Amino acid sequence: MRVRRAAKGVGDFVVESIGEAVAEVVLGVLACALLAGLALIAYLSWSFSPLLTVAGTGLLSLFLAHGAWGTFRDPVEGRRRRGWTAVAAVCFTLVAATAAFLLLYASDCGCL
Known part of the structure; x- marks a missing residue:
């Protein structure tokens, strides 16, 4: 009975380890x-x-800065985010999550 339980534990460990390794490779890719x-x-x-690229990058930076401001400021009582502030806050959150993902998983990417 103990051998069967030990074999099952080792099998579960191997399956979990292989699953984590595959997930790590997929996330890296x-x-x-x-x-x-x-x-x-x-x-x-x-x-x-180049001129439009710099201008677009500047406008995108301002939009994301507005989203960061909307995300981290103290909300006024009785009011919630509306319109462009809510959209900018969501976009800022998505960009921040993407940057964190790239920082964690693309830092050891061999393509750089």
Whole structure:
């Protein structure tokens, strides 16, 4: 009975370890693909028009700064975020989550 329980425990450990290794590889490939896609977008936009690329980056930065301000400011009592502030806050949260994902999983990407 003890041998069967030990064998089941070892089998569960092996399955869990292989699952974690596969998940790590999949997340690494996704991070490298996302990083390559972002680099391709930056390259193509710069080759199309450097001036529009800088202007678009500036506008995007202002929009995300507005979202960060809307996310971290103290809310006024009785009012909630509306309109562009809510959209900017959601976009800022998505960009921050993407940056954290890339920081964790693309840092050891061999494509850099």
